[in-house]
Amino acid sequence: MEITPSLLALQLVTGIALGAIYALLAVGLSLIFGMLTVVNFAHGAFFMVGAFVGLYFLGLTGNFWFSLVLTPLVVGAIGLVTERFLVRPLYGRGIDYPLLLTFGLSWVLIEAMRLAFGVEGLPSSTPPELRGAVDLGIGYFPKYRLFLIFATAVVVIALWLFLEKTRYGLIVRAGSRDGDICRVLGIDIARVWLVVFGIGCAIAGLSGVLAAPTRAVNPEMGVHVLAESFVVTVVGGMGSLMGAVVAGLLVGIVFAMTSLFAPELAELSIFVLMAVVLLIRPQGLFGKAGLMG
């Protein structure tokens, strides 16, 4: 195979589309961590549940857009229940406990989806409106992957506007700085945590629906995704929205480029990237030095 500039450029766009999903996942993880200092080990499982629920709604209504809106609400609701009844009792007990709990939860969620939809997984397809390819000037590119990039941009910008420009976003940011002061000022910080956990899970669910047409949908799909989103979070720096987006795209591009030149090393490459970042900048590209000591 000859490597031409346009092939490289196409592969770059492929990487960005792949990175868009990584970025969304990392944004959800980072949001929850930044606020609650909880690493959600069930994040991959919520992603997987999102893919299944999305396909279920798609089958029910036949409308992709409908399931795109409804699924994050459902997964977000599961997230709310999780925070309220499972994670909340663990606050103040050490940072490892929510992590352990969500790891157990991920097993339960995987099994629940096996019970509901079978162990084989479900076939998924690209919605008819987004099938086919568009000419980008460098060659034809699948329409759906362009849509992935676009959708991610919309979600990230919406989240940024919410955090930076609304009153509630201000409370969230203040809460992540110092929860105790917020409580003194009369803010119900427990409810803010609840909402943030719900939003984080909803974003995981959304990335699941979005990713479903591009990969195999089965109960184990979240398992590897979790490890990959950890890579993104560590590369970007925990708790940084900007870091999550940049690192997500970077990881996607590295993966796509390695699969072009050395396909058998593609999965390895992103983990090696993380190891290199750890050596040079342990706190991640956009992380604050204090966070990781």
Add this chain to the structure above:
Amino acid sequence: MSAPQATSATPTAYARGLFDMVQRHRVAAVLLFLLVFPLLMPYHALAVNILIFGLFAVGFNLLFGYTGLLSFGHAAFLGVGSYLTGIAMVHFGWHWLLALGLGVVSASLAGVLIGYLAIRTRGIYFSMVTLALAQIVYYAFYKAERWTGGENGLRGIQVPAIEVGPWTLDFLNPVTKYYVIYVFVAAALWFVSRLLASPFGAVIEAVRENEQRAAACGYDVARSKLLVFVISAALCGLAGGLRALHLSVVPIDSLHYLQSGQAVMMCLLGGMGTFFGPFVGAAVFLTLEDVVTTLTRYWMGVVGAVFMFFVLFFPAGIWGTLVQRVQRAVQAR
């Protein structure tokens, strides 16, 4: 030794005396229990599994329970131990004992590499980073199909018989196999007990309790962490090597982070930071898996739910809670 006093020879006082004795002679107690353990189990393969995974959890507990570092990458050491033992035997025809040694050494080397990177991070990051670094090992072994068998795992590890001096032991007999593996586990437990009783054991617990204070006392925290990480990796590597001999295959899943999660679960179920806990946890986890699998194939969900229950209500685990109760009863007197 506090034998129950003659004046208060009630059953509870007697039980307490026994408990004290068990706590004091922890290695002897575990070994005595494990010696008769196969007689209590419905079948021996499960007993061998509990022995091996108990050792895996003991190695993990050294890091998680005693040093306070929650690694999610210990499958790497179990897997490297298994694979290198297997590769030395299958591809190079090494003697099993030599191969086992290679497995332990390789796991320790993997521990040096992963540990060096991971201890640069703290708290939650440590868990994420160990998980991700261990996945490198997973993918590397997955892709190196020529040596590892890739997705199908490594096959054909055969130890039909073991020669000890003039005797030949039949390794295919599960009871004999249990006691051969028992010898290695016994040696490892004795080592761990000595390590914990040594000044170094005190240092790692100091690191768990308060890192800054340990550093202020003049201990090299980073070096202690790395050292305990490598020792923990070596113990898990030994468990892995023994597992390869036991199963005669190495499944690729033994490198996956879900396997690391099993060590975490066993350790917490039994009681982290206790000497008996990991074995109790391994026994409960594997028995639960065994029993639930006969009822439903959705055993992961049941085990996950049980684990969540323990995290929420019994974070000290089964053995840890027992120890707490007894201590409270003693203080209340």
